[in-house]
Amino acid sequence: MRVLLINPRFQLPIDTRTTPHLGLAYLAAVSERRGDEVRVFDMDVEDVRLTDFVREYQPDIVGITSNTPQVKQGWYAAREIKSVLDVTIVQGGPHVSALPEESASRPEIDVVARGEGEDTWIHLCQVVERAKANNPKFQSRDLLDPANKLLDDVLGITYQSLDGKIKHMHERPAIADLDTLPFPAYHFFKMDRYTSLQPAMDAIERGKSFSLMTSRGCPYRCTFCSQSVMAEKWRARSPESVVKEWAHLVNDLGAQEIGILDDSANIQRARLHELSQRLIDAKLNHVPWILINGIRANLADEDLLRLAFGVETGDEDILESIDKRVTHDQIRAAFKNAKKAGLETVGFFIIGLPGDTEETMEKTIRFACELDPLVANFSMMTPYPGTKVWEQVHRNGGRMLVKDWQDYVFFEGKARYEMGETTAAAQEKKWKEAYRRFYLRPHRVLMTMTRKSTWQHFPRTLSMALKIVLPKKTKDDVKTKLDEARAATN
Ligand code: B12
Numbered sequence: 001m002r003v004l005l006i007n008p009r010f011q012l013p014i015d016t017r018t019t020p021h022l023g024l025a026y027l028a029a030v031s032e033r034r035g036d037e038v039r040v041f042d043m044d045v046e047d048v049r050l051t052d053f054v055r056e057y058q059p060d061i062v063g064i065t066s067n068t069p070q071v072k073q074g075w076y077a078a079r080e081i082k083s084v085l086d087v088t089i090v091q092g093g094p095h096v097s098a099l100p101e102e103s104a105s106r107p108e109i110d111v112v113a114r115g116e117g118e119d120t121w122i123h124l125c126q127v128v129e130r131a132k133a134n135n136p137k138f139q140s141r142d143l144l145d146p147a148n149k150l151l152d153d154v155l156g157i158t159y160q161s162l163d164g165k166i167k168h169m170h171e172r173p174a175i176a177d178l179d180t181l182p183f184p185a186y187h188f189f190k191m192d193r194y195t196s197l198q199p200a201m202d203a204i205e206r207g208k209s210f211s212l213m214t215s216r217g218c219p220y221r222c223t224f225c226s227q228s229v230m231a232e233k234w235r236a237r238s239p240e241s242v243v244k245e246w247a248h249l250v251n252d253l254g255a256q257e258i259g260i261l262d263d264s265a266n267i268q269r270a271r272l273h274e275l276s277q278r279l280i281d282a283k284l285n286h287v288p289w290i291l292i293n294g295i296r297a298n299l300a301d302e303d304l305l306r307l308a309f310g311v312e313t314g315d316e317d318i319l320e321s322i323d324k325r326v327t328h329d330q331i332r333a334a335f336k337n338a339k340k341a342g343l344e345t346v347g348f349f350i351i352g353l354p355g356d357t358e359e360t361m362e363k364t365i366r367f368a369c370e371l372d373p374l375v376a377n378f379s380m381m382t383p384y385p386g387t388k389v390w391e392q393v394h395r396n397g398g399r400m401l402v403k404d405w406q407d408y409v410f411f412e413g414k415a416r417y418e419m420g421e422t423t424a425a426a427q428e429k430k431w432k433e434a435y436r437r438f439y440l441r442p443h444r445v446l447m448t449m450t451r452k453s454t455w456q457h458f459p460r461t462l463s464m465a466l467k468i469v470l471p472k473k474t475k476d477d478v479k480t481k482l483d484e485a486r487a488a489t490n
């Protein structure tokens with residue numbers, strides 16, 4: 001079977017990292033293990049037209065991934081493909097897992113795969129392969145014909161059958177033993193076209209960074225978090241398997257930086273300790289690694305210290321209301337421990353959580369200044385479909401201010417919703433204040449000016465600073481200068 005996996009085009013309104021899609025790398029790996037011919041088409045880095053590629057490759061099945069801001073581009077890609085080839089198109093990923101009917105009822109999408117995708121994808125490939133073998137004139141719509149019963153036992157999918165009914169099949173159980181999965185197949189990606197995970201790596205010529213997941217799932221259910229894909233049950237890979245993949249990334253693929261993408265990496269501290277020790281024993285600890293999503297502050301002890309913590313809010317009542325199950329004192333202790341161990345810290349804060357008022361957002365800003373991490377990241381609360389906040393907004397008379405899925409991004413200073421006292425004006429005012437007040441304190445300015453990385457990545461630093469500090473008109477005026485600076489460094 002010829003398999004095609006697509007990451008639809010999507011660029012954030014701010015400059016960001018472009019990394020190979022780990023979910024697709026796993027799907028590519030299980031397809032390869034099945035004996036399929038595989039291509040990955042990442043629309044963020046490709047320079048050929050999708051339609052030309054499809055005409056030439058003639059895939060038997062196409063898989064498209066989609067998070068919320070990408071979903072429309074996913075549909076667009078599917079329409080383009082269908083315009084040149086009749087082929088089965090499956091859409092998966094966080095957005096369609098939260099709102100499967102929306103995509104399933106679109107004519108360009110044949111099947112929606114919900115949740116963790118490897119087993120469902122392989123099952124669908126088997127179904128299509130068998131159907132094609134049995135019927136040389138097979139068309140993608142035959143899959144959706146209730147009379148053919150082709151999809152009757154495929155768990156974890158949603159589709160619209162030809163009689164117009166939406167079929168929502170039962171959940172597929174989470175993969176019990178993650179060690180059974182092959183390593184992500186990066187050889188299907190044009191690796192030289194991606195940026196590194198962290199700006200710090202940009203300074204290294206041909207710097208190579210890779211992502212890795214040591215566990216899947218998260219037993220917590222923070223109200224703002226979109227947990228539509230991975231099961232609540234937390235499952236960990238064995239340290240042996242992780243170290244083996246780590247060694248492969250470092251020794252075979254030349255990784256110079258590894259980003260751990262686990263939602264809850266430090267659920268079992270003993271396991272992380274063991275993993276760290278094994279990395280040292282295997283002489284793999286010279287490659288810097290980061291926990292992209294941070295760790296839970298209530299699970300950070302003094303020996304086990306990383307970089308980033310999800311703090312979210314400076315108001316105790318709101319902290320409780322978001323089900324984070326962590327206290328301010330635990331957060332303070334985590335930062336203190338991390339600093340004591342000489343680690344650089346990152347704090348994630350959310351502006352505009354339900355119930356936030358100017359007063360509580362002020363507390364968040366003050367708490368950020370008190371903790372004083374090296375990097376403070378303030379994001380605008382964006383209620384994603386499938387989250388509890390999304391339900392609250394829709395049930396409690398809130399109002400979404402973004403109408404287009406493409407605008408569901410949270411690094412811009414525009415409020416995404418308002419509800420009660422959490423007005424758009426208050427959120428936007430406090431978001432702007434947060435960055436200014438955090439970064440423009442005299443000791444921070446001095447620190448920024450004396451850090452080597454500030455000057456190594458000057459255009460990027462400047463671009464970020466402009467977004468934070470200056471009004472739009474001024475930003476437009478300096479944009480040209482910024483582009484010149486960027487061109488000069490390339
Ligand atoms: C790393 C990461 C990033 C990276 C890289 C994104 C990327 N290309 O993967 C960066 C930093 C760029 C990023 C940015 C954003 N991210 Co992000 N990110 C993640 C993170 C932490 C890990 C993603 C990952 O690799 N997961 C592991 C793999 C194995 O899972 P997966 O990709 O979901 O794929 C599995 C299934 O979804 C499914 N599947 C996926 N696609 C398909 C397709 C088919 C055909 C099938 C059958 C199955 C299938 O099978 C896969 C294997 O099991 C997730 C959280 C998480 N736990 O997933 C958030 C997450 C995906 N991000 C999220 C968000 C909101 C964003 C931003 C919009 C944030 C913003 N700045 O505004 C941007 C969007 C940027 C963009 N260009 O699209 C949300 C998405 C919510 C939603 N409803 O869409 C998540 C779920 C975080 C959360 N818990 O809320 N992100």
Ligand code: SF4
Pocket residue numbers: 218219220221222225226227263264296310324
């Ligand atoms: S924010 Fe982190 S801890 Fe909370 S539910 Fe999401 S992944 Fe789990």
